[in-house]
Amino acid sequence: MEELDKYLSGQMSDEERPAFEKRLAEQPDLQAALLVREGLQQWRIERSVAAAAQLRKGYERRARRQRRVWSGLAAACVLGALAWWYFPKSTNSALPPSPPVELPADSIAPQPPAPPSPSSGPVIAERQASPGSFSPAPNVRGSENEAAASQALLDQLWYGAYPPASWQPDEELAPADTLLRQRSFARAYVRLQRLEMRRPDNDTLRLMKGYCLLEMREGAEALRYLENLEARQPEWKAYLQWHRGLARLLNGEQAAAVQEFRVIAAQAGHPFAAQARKALGVLEKRK
Amino acid sequence: MSRPKWFSDASPCRRFADDEQLVQALRQWDNEAIACLQWNCHSAVKSIVRRCGLPDERTEEILNSATMVFLQKTAEGAYQYQGQSPGAYLVEIARRLSLAEARKQGRNPADLDSVPEPADADAAWLNRRQEAAETVQFLLDRLGSPCAEVIRLHHIEGYADEEVIRLGLTPYSTIASLKVKRSDCMKKLVQSALQWKNSTNI
Numbered sequence: 079m080e081e082l083d084k085y086l087s088g089q090m091s092d093e094e095r096p097a098f099e100k101r102l103a104e105q106p107d108l109q110a111a112l113l114v115r116e117g118l119q120q121w122r123i124e125r126s127v128a129a130a131a132q133l134r135k136g137y138e139r140r141a142r143r144q145r146r147v148w149s150g151l152a153a154a155c156v157l158g159a160l161a162w163w164y165f166p167k168s169t170n171s172a173l174p175p176s177p178p179v180e181l182p183a184d185s186i187a188p189q190p191p192a193p194p195s196p197s198s199g200p201v202i203a204e205r206q207a208s209p210g211s212f213s214p215a216p217n218v219r220g221s222e223n224e225a226a227a228s229q230a231l232l233d234q235l236w237y238g239a240y241p242p243a244s245w246q247p248d249e250e251l252a253p254a255d256t257l258l259r260q261r262s263f264a265r266a267y268v269r270l271q272r273l274e275m276r277r278p279d280n281d282t283l284r285l286m287k288g289y290c291l292l293e294m295r296e297g298a299e300a301l302r303y304l305e306n307l308e309a310r311q312p313e314w315k316a317y318l319q320w321h322r323g324l325a326r327l328l329n330g331e332q333a334a335a336v337q338e339f340r341v342i343a344a345q346a347g348h349p350f351a352a353q354a355r356k357a358l359g360v361l362e363k364r365k
Numbered sequence: 366m367s368r369p370k371w372f373s374d375a376s377p378c379r380r381f382a383d384d385e386q387l388v389q390a391l392r393q394w395d396n397e398a399i400a401c402l403q404w405n406c407h408s409a410v411k412s413i414v415r416r417c418g419l420p421d422e423r424t425e426e427i428l429n430s431a432t433m434v435f436l437q438k439t440a441e442g443a444y445q446y447q448g449q450s451p452g453a454y455l456v457e458i459a460r461r462l463s464l465a466e467a468r469k470q471g472r473n474p475a476d477l478d479s480v481p482e483p484a485d486a487d488a489a490w491l492n493r494r495q496e497a498a499e500t501v502q503f504l505l506d507r508l509g510s511p512c513a514e515v516i517r518l519h520h521i522e523g524y525a526d527e528e529v530i531r532l533g534l535t536p537y538s539t540i541a542s543l544k545v546k547r548s549d550c551m552k553k554l555v556q557s558a559l560q561w562k563n564s565t566n567i
Binding site (some may be wrong): 079086087088089106107109110111113114116117118119120121122123124125126127128129130131133134137138140141143144253256257260262265268271272275278 | 375376377394396397398399400403404407420422423425426428429432433436437440441442443493494495497498499500501502504506516517520521522523551554555556558559561562563
């Protein structure tokens with residue numbers, strides 16, 4: 079094994095390498111050992127790269143939010159400067175002062191606020207205007223505010239169930255399905271990511287990827303996949319409700335998660351009713 | 366008073382003062398270092414993918430594949446830091462992978478002529494490695510518990526033996542018994558790989 083590690087890490091000398099490769103060509107057991115070593119190493123690399131890619135995406139989302147904040151501030155500064163430049167000039171213009179005019183009472187009534195400009199509106203206004211939009215939602219994994227208390231809470235009520243009842247992914251999705259069953263999430267993610275390029279509209283794939291992201295603690299991303307599936311796949315409703323609740327919790331949307339759990343807990347025959355009741359109990363205690 | 370979060374530098378590269386530090390961390394397969402490398406190269410890889418006539422959606426996959434090749438070459442010593450940016454090396458790998466992919470799809474980007482050696486070398490290497498990973502996964506499944514867990518925890522998840530014992534992740538309560546079991550399991554895995562190779566004649 080040490081020899082194999084030396085070979086794989088490129089540490090063999092120019093004399094050692096050809097001799098080893100000659101033996102490798104002749105000995106099937108050495109070939110099998112090399113296959114195992116390479117497979118394990120590749121698996122570990124894929125796992126690291128998938129985790130790092132998720133980390134990078136978290137930073138990218140944060141950078142996008144920052145850019146929006148700075149553009150909003152810059153736009154506000156420009157508008158402020160224009161206003162400062164324009165209004166003093168217009169009031170100090172050479173025109174004779176207008177006689178005071180009595181305005182009717184209704185003309186000075188408060189006006190409704192103008193709709194925010196779509197291009198330069200501050201971020202906060204955009205988010206209020208579309209509370210259902212999750213693209214700018216915070217990323218719990220890797221973020222600085224992932225407090226130990228939140229982690230403990232998640233650990234208490236976490237229940238990721240896979241596979242859903244009467245689950246039959248097709249042949250192409252079967253390897254990723256196996257990986258999810260084995261809880262090899264990083265590896266499943268890499269495979270699903272690859273498949274998604276070819277089959278972006280496949281609902282089964284979307285559900286699998288949503289679940290995978292959820293287990294990788296990527297709440298906002300998981301929600302993107304778990305939402306809107308119910309309309310097309312009503313038989314997944316119960317499964318989606320529970321996992322959406324978890325995703326919302328991960329995403330810091332505790333009130334929305336509680337709402338989702340309440341709906342589940344209220345249905346006696348719901349397969350996740352017990353978990354939802356437990357989650358509500360834990361969240362209630364936390365208040 | 367701490368700075369508001371939106372004000373701080375949103376980059377995974379903050380920890381690395383220079384390329385040399387980054388390369389050192391990359392040798393350890395440090396997640397933040399890998400994220401930093403990808404962060405620096407993402408737009409360059411996207412532009413290469415476009416130039417090769419591939420859809421934008423392939424960027425992520427090609428970036429990840431190039432990173433895997435990069436990490437392996439760094440581990441093998443094929444890439445040594447000598448003042449050049451590791452990003453430039455990663456982008457070059459991504460270019461080769463994109464060209465190989467374009468060639469496979471029957472496209473003929475102008476860039477192809479300037480590739481001095483078969484562009485498929487990295488792609489072929491990666492394919493072979495991915496097949497090996499899938500085979501090992503299949504064999505570990507067949508091996509079942511506890512061998513699959515014992516091997517996975519050490520060789521894939523990267524857990525230290527002390528941690529495995531402390532967290533009670535396997536039925537073994539001492540480091541010595543865990544090591545003995547793992548060695549035994551690795552022998553079984555190699556044996557089943559040999560049988561598999563013979564049965565598939567590969």
